[in-house]
Amino acid sequence: MNSQRAYPKSFSFELFPPKTEAAELALKNTVAQLRQINPSYCSVTFGAGGSTREKTFETVVSIQEGMGIACAPHISCIASTRSYIREMLDAYREQGIKRIVALRGDMPSGMLTTGELRYANELVEFIRQETGNDFHVEVAGYPEVHPQAANAEKDLLNFKRKVEAGADSAITQYFYNAEAYFRFIDDCEKQNINIPIVPGIMPITNYTQLARFSELCGADIPRWIRKRLEVFGDDRVTIRTFGIDVVSKLCRRLLEQGAPGLHFYTLNQSDATLAIWHNLGLHGNNPA
Template identity: 65%
Template structure:
């Protein structure tokens, strides 16, 4: 969506549903979110391609609705020809944007699950080698650093390799401390990395699931937020109201500071995202 006042670009991440009921829910979610005129929807891809067919089905459905779609593609555990076939499938569909990731190893696979391409920069290079500039490639960025990175410098080196391999832009892991994002941009500028780096935004709706996921992916929940959420326990209404306020203010600070857009991790829910966008004045145009 391009907001008439500040030209803000927004996009939404979905995950492929496991059931027919889940797909019906997703269709309702997409219909509501699409009213906000996002630039695109992205669709996740499970560890080692474990959701491949469901990802294909979700992408197919979105494209049939005329919705611009950016499938995620991970390289770990796959060989070059497998990846080329997937990309050719997407090119045939008219897909022009890919989110290129290393991906996580499937549980229990060990190092033997690694494929011919082991890192996201290798995947980006491969896409450019085989498909030229057909795909706009987004990669992942970690303002608070990847949990598996040796140190902060190594993580920035990894990000630089992805960009210099041909990425057009990046989407960050979610964060709640805007200073982490601004400092990350400063570090990137010092390394002559000048692609757009879009903040990833995670609405707060459930403390326990957010804490568990944040601990796993290395995203920090600031103490002042965590302690309030802990105190409310299972009072989901209070948590959602507080989360909407906190995340709306975070988004406003990011946009006022010059962030090029917002990418929402929707968790296949429309309500929290729509409320945040409404608070920001990012509403669908009247028709």
Template identity: 60%
Template sequence: MKSQKRFERTFSFEFFPPKNDEGARKVREAWTQLAQLNPRFFSVTYGAGGSTQARTLETVLEIHKSSGVDAAPHLSCIDSTAEQMRGILQMYKDNGLRHIVALRGDLPSGMRDPGEFRYANELVEFIRKETGDHFSLEVAAYPEIHPQAPDAFKDMDNFARKVKAGANSAITQYFYAPEAYFRFVDDCERRDIDIPIVPGIMPITNYKQLARFSDTCGAEIPRWIRKRLEAYGEDTASIRAFGEEVVTDLCARLLEAGAPGLHFYTMNQAGPIQAIWKNLGLKPEPK
């Protein structure tokens, strides 16, 4: 992982758009607390087929205008037209946004036609053609292989296409086996892929929810972790304490090995992130 060590270390936090006023209050409370850590950016997710587009923009703009932290909307291209994408990009530019997480996204249930964009590399290429270098572009990476990829080699081909199209850096799917990340980075180096690949980190606070997410997105929960979590049953406090220990150790190993930062999937909660941050002895990044 020598090539990753030379990149500036950055930290970022991801939220999902709230569904109601109470959810808006909770996400506001979370980003307000996490803003004190001076992250590189906050990102906000985007539902299948743009189903949360309005709420994503609303949340991003509030963060952008109120937190003092760069805000990055997720933008998925599946089931979208070039005209729609062009309008969204202009809207982001008009509101002073400079950062986008560019994704393919999932096809909405019941739909078969992906629209004018089939893959994320096509979206990255389109953004570069339309806006030049205005936006810093993040793309997704899958150390444990995308669940829809036919094999590891084709998955790496897909990632390489996104980088070649103009991605600035990548955020990985979450994982709990650091060896998967190290192997992925080594594979990238062998292909001369030279962008920061930031590990995605998912705190462990709710085992049933985590197991459901992991089964859907293809993220492995190592057997020894799964068995410990199962043994705790409904003991929420023990699950949280064990999860904090496991994820802290994972983050420490990644940073020690030269990972260029961490991207936390917050689930709109600041507490678990703050605990891990404190355990790692990290300091707020200078502005």
């Protein structure tokens, strides 16, 4: 993991666009709380087939202009056209956005065709063709293999294509097995993939929700964690305490062994992320 140690540390978090006025107010409070970690940026998700396009744009502008935190909107290419993506890129560039998270995305329900761009590497290539180096382009990595990949080798080659197309850095899917991340980094180095690969971190606060997410995205919940969470049942307080301890230890090990930062999947909540942050003794974007 020596290559990852060479990169500056980046601490960031992910949000999703609010659907109601109450959720919008709650999100503003969450972002205000998360400002204390002095994030490198925050990312804002983009619904399947652009279903949250306007809300994603509004959320990004609101946070970057109103709260002074750099934002990285997600852009997905599934079910999109080149002109549609070009329009989004132009709009974000006009707003002073400097970072994009480029993803393949999910196929919307009822859609039968993928659109003009089928894969994330094609999207990255298109962004570079249209905007040069105007954006820092993030892509996704899968230490435990993308759920739709034929095998680990082909998944790694797909990741390499995104990097070769012009990706600047990557954020991984969340995981709870540090060895999966370290092996992924080793495999990337063997492929001469030389970009920062930041671990994605999902705090554990709700077992039912976590199990559902993990089933969809292919993230493994280690048996010992799953069995402990099953015993806790609906005891949210105990689940949260246990989850913060487990994820804090995971984060500490990742940082100690060279990970170039952490990217928290907050689910628009600040408490668990901040508890983990304080457990790590992190202050002002630097380890204590």
